[in-house]
Amino acid sequence: MGLGGATMDERVPRDFETLRATILERRQSLPKRIAQIAAYALDNPDDIAFGTAASIAASAGVQPSTLIRFAQQLGFDGFTSLQQVFRERLRERNSSYDERLAALRAKAEEGAGHRAIFDGFVAAASTSLSDISRTLNEPHFEEAIALLAKAETIYVLAKRRSYPVASYIAYALGKLKIRNQLIESAAGLNAEMVGFATPNDAVIAISFSPYAPATIEETRAISEQGVPIVAITDSSFSPLAQFAKVWFEVAEADFAGFRSLSATMALAMALTVAVGEKRRDTGRKRKA
Amino acid sequence: MGLGGATMDERVPRDFETLRATILERRQSLPKRIAQIAAYALDNPDDIAFGTAASIAASAGVQPSTLIRFAQQLGFDGFTSLQQVFRERLRERNSSYDERLAALRAKAEEGAGHRAIFDGFVAAASTSLSDISRTLNEPHFEEAIALLAKAETIYVLAKRRSYPVASYIAYALGKLKIRNQLIESAAGLNAEMVGFATPNDAVIAISFSPYAPATIEETRAISEQGVPIVAITDSSFSPLAQFAKVWFEVAEADFAGFRSLSATMALAMALTVAVGEKRRDTGRKRKA
DNA sequence: TATGGATTGGAATTATTATTTCATATTGAC
DNA sequence: GTCAATATGAAATAATAATTCCAATCCATA
Numbered sequence: 001m002g003l004g005g006a007t008m009d010e011r012v013p014r015d016f017e018t019l020r021a022t023i024l025e026r027r028q029s030l031p032k033r034i035a036q037i038a039a040y041a042l043d044n045p046d047d048i049a050f051g052t053a054a055s056i057a058a059s060a061g062v063q064p065s066t067l068i069r070f071a072q073q074l075g076f077d078g079f080t081s082l083q084q085v086f087r088e089r090l091r092e093r094n095s096s097y098d099e100r101l102a103a104l105r106a107k108a109e110e111g112a113g114h115r116a117i118f119d120g121f122v123a124a125a126s127t128s129l130s131d132i133s134r135t136l137n138e139p140h141f142e143e144a145i146a147l148l149a150k151a152e153t154i155y156v157l158a159k160r161r162s163y164p165v166a167s168y169i170a171y172a173l174g175k176l177k178i179r180n181q182l183i184e185s186a187a188g189l190n191a192e193m194v195g196f197a198t199p200n201d202a203v204i205a206i207s208f209s210p211y212a213p214a215t216i217e218e219t220r221a222i223s224e225q226g227v228p229i230v231a232i233t234d235s236s237f238s239p240l241a242q243f244a245k246v247w248f249e250v251a252e253a254d255f256a257g258f259r260s261l262s263a264t265m266a267l268a269m270a271l272t273v274a275v276g277e278k279r280r281d282t283g284r285k286r287k288a
Numbered sequence: 289m290g291l292g293g294a295t296m297d298e299r300v301p302r303d304f305e306t307l308r309a310t311i312l313e314r315r316q317s318l319p320k321r322i323a324q325i326a327a328y329a330l331d332n333p334d335d336i337a338f339g340t341a342a343s344i345a346a347s348a349g350v351q352p353s354t355l356i357r358f359a360q361q362l363g364f365d366g367f368t369s370l371q372q373v374f375r376e377r378l379r380e381r382n383s384s385y386d387e388r389l390a391a392l393r394a395k396a397e398e399g400a401g402h403r404a405i406f407d408g409f410v411a412a413a414s415t416s417l418s419d420i421s422r423t424l425n426e427p428h429f430e431e432a433i434a435l436l437a438k439a440e441t442i443y444v445l446a447k448r449r450s451y452p453v454a455s456y457i458a459y460a461l462g463k464l465k466i467r468n469q470l471i472e473s474a475a476g477l478n479a480e481m482v483g484f485a486t487p488n489d490a491v492i493a494i495s496f497s498p499y500a501p502a503t504i505e506e507t508r509a510i511s512e513q514g515v516p517i518v519a520i521t522d523s524s525f526s527p528l529a530q531f532a533k534v535w536f537e538v539a540e541a542d543f544a545g546f547r548s549l550s551a552t553m554a555l556a557m558a559l560t561v562a563v564g565e566k567r568r569d570t571g572r573k574r575k576a
Numbered sequence: 577t578a579t580g581g582a583t584t585g586g587a588a589t590t591a592t593t594a595t596t597t598c599a600t601a602t603t604g605a606c
Numbered sequence: 607g608t609c610a611a612t613a614t615g616a617a618a619t620a621a622t623a624a625t626t627c628c629a630a631t632c633c634a635t636a
Contacts, residue, residue, distance in 0.1 A: 164452035
């Protein structure tokens with residue numbers, strides 16, 4: 001009968017690599033038109049992922065029905081399920097880290113030892129880093145540097161989970177001899193501190209969902225004084241974004257309820273050092 | 289008329305970045321459900337690329353018709369053409385990812401400006417992470433967890449560049465409802481704070497070369513009171529090591545004179561969460 | 577609180593797309 | 607060269623999905 005290789009015991013390839021291997025293996029024994037579309041599929045996997053049966057068939061120079069027969073020969077029950085494999089491939093390209101992380105999370109939850117927890121945090125950090133290095137908006141980055149480099153005083157504003165980043169920024173700015181003011185919580189003098197800022201200064205504000213109300217409030221207040229703000233936050237919908245002159249969206253993976261700070265840290269340090277460098281350059285030029 | 293912004297002169301965004309910018313720009317003025325799907329779209333672009341109108345609408349918690357209205361507000365004539373933009377993005381991303389990465393590397397190596405600084409920090413963080421996940425001493429890790437889990441109060445001790453880590457530990461411990469005391473500098477009350485610690489408590493001390501004298505001094509003092517110490521430091525010759533019951537050697541790469549904290553952070557968070565978990569387990573057993 | 581306009585939910589409709597079917601062509605064995 | 611088995615093309619059909627429409631609801635404004 002015409003179903004070709006779709007016998008019972010045969011495993012249907014569910015990931016792209018297996019599928020690819022299967023196709024290459026059988027290539028010799030495939031009928032002409034089927035082979036034609038097999039070649040096309042391996043050469044243009046993206047087209048298979050997104051096209052319709054008709055459009056793909058046309059591009060490959062065969063009939064839609066042939067495309068379906070091809071899928072069936074491989075053990076799928078139709079074009080649609082074959083297409084899934086090609087789509088999955090595109091997704092995974094971007095999310096292999098995410099999957100690993102998900103696996104680790106599951107492992108940690110079922111109580112698989114403490115090492116799993118550690119691995120989870122390492123994976124969350126790695127994911128966040130590779131993500132930010134892919135998505136960093138360079139024009140924004142340059143703009144932020146320029147903005148901060150000409151500030152008289154840089155105010156650093158963050159609470160709670162973002163606070164460690166702020167404290168490191170403040171430390172680094174101090175080391176680089178850049179005047180700065182860390183606005184922490186506690187003391188209750190924040191309103192006064194914020195009041196001193198002028199449009200000649202600048203702010204780095206950091207906040208992630210759920211956004212600490214104090215951070216938002218202070219950012220709003222300071223932006224109303226005309227002080228330019230660079231925000232580091234986690235979503236385009238963050239309340240910080242609307243107050244900021246420049247803002248960065250940093251997608252930190254979290255693990256066990258705690259956010260990795262690696263990406264934010266890397267960005268914060270890069271900003272800080274770049275500002276230091278830009279100031280040195282400018283200083284040199286002025287003297288010359 | 290119901291077409292919303294779909295007036296003649298308006299440009300339909302054809303690439304993802306423009307689309308994204310458009311959405312962000314209008315987000316204030318969008319009706320609730322439309323805004324809901326707008327947020328979903330930016331957060332889950334892959335789902336938009338692959339899903340059907342019905343499946344996406346369900347995931348985002350709206351009706352399919354809302355999804356279409358969303359597309360129309362943006363100037364598309366329907367969901368299908370909106371989806372094209374999301375698909376295009378995936379194609380491009382995948383095809384050019386390797387090239388882009390190679391370009392970035394080249395650029396970073398020839399010292400091209402500020403992006404290179406950023407890449408440097410990311411690289412330092414990644415290196416540190418892969419390093420620590422290779423070299424973590426598991427028996428020490430377990431021992432440290434056991435030691436901290438039975439402490440009444442956990443004191444967290446770090447200054448200067450290590451302080452951000454300490455503050456995150458304190459934050460996390462607080463979240464996990466584990467009694468802790470962060471020993472910062474400034475106030476000058478450290479000696480008194482340290483004086484309260486007993487052998488039933490425990491200390492996490494963090495310090496890297498050049499070791500802050502205050503950290504060393506306080507660690508010494510507290511160890512003389514018989515309080516067990518877990519140290520995170522950078523070398524076997526660290527002065528912290530001699531006072532500690534358990535210590536970890538973390539080799540953080542540095543860049544431009546600033547140490548990456550990623551590996552230390554990951555270790556610190558893993559310790560914290562593992563301690564929290566161990567306590568929950570122990571508590572449960574006691575009750576049973 | 578009443579009123580008009582905008583927004584939303586849900587079903588009905590239309591369109592698109594996958595799949596099936598069947599007639600025809602091709603291939604290989606005898 | 608004939609026959610049977612397999613492969614292919616093209617159109618019909620079935621399934622699925624997008625879109626539209628209308629009633630219900632929400633919201634701002636008078």
